[in-house]
Amino acid sequence: MIAQHSSTALANATAPTGRVHPLLVDLPAPVPGPLTAADRGDDWGRLYDCPTWCVMDHAGADGQPGWHQGPILTAEAPVPGVNAASGDAPDSLFEARITQTREESAVFGVESALWLDYGKDNLELDLAGVDAFIAGMETFLPKLRALRDELALVSRDDFPADEQAKAAYMAACDARIKAADAAKAAR
DSSP states (O other): OHHHHHHHHHHHHHSOOSSOOGGGTTSOOOOOOOOOHHHHOHHHHHHHTOOTTOOOOTTTTTOSTTEEEOOOEEEEOSSOOTTOOTTOOOOEEEEEEEEEEOTTHHHHOOEEEEEEEETTEEEEEOHHHHHHHHHHHHHHHHHHHHHHHHHHHHGGGOOOOOHHHHHHHHHHHHHHHHHHHHHHHHO
């Protein structure tokens, strides 16, 4: 009788209240990530022949088993692109993820690759291709650092624009364009 009472008391004491504890009010909300097959459980992995790292929802939007993808790793640009509209967020420089095809593996085998998205195109790289890409980036980085050092020297004499002079210049430019357009229209 006592064991039943104490288990009920424990269940009541730990039941969700729907309220946030006062000490937890200012904590940021956890950022949800994609669920992996490991998060979904062993039954999911067996049902969809899903590797533990796969984040695809085979039972929903992502369809049937046989094709698997891991979480996306993103390298974002530090600022929006030169042609971005005002207020646009920076684009990603690269997005990478592992992908694997294993449908009917006894017949077609298993094929794994790293997909590397850059801009509006992508690369599908095997292990040797990833190694070559990394080597290329490692070769590029010292050159980029040297350009950064050169920029530091070149930009020493930079100064901001005179906003009033800039506005006057642009107004004069607009006036010349309108005058040229009016002259063409009068012909």
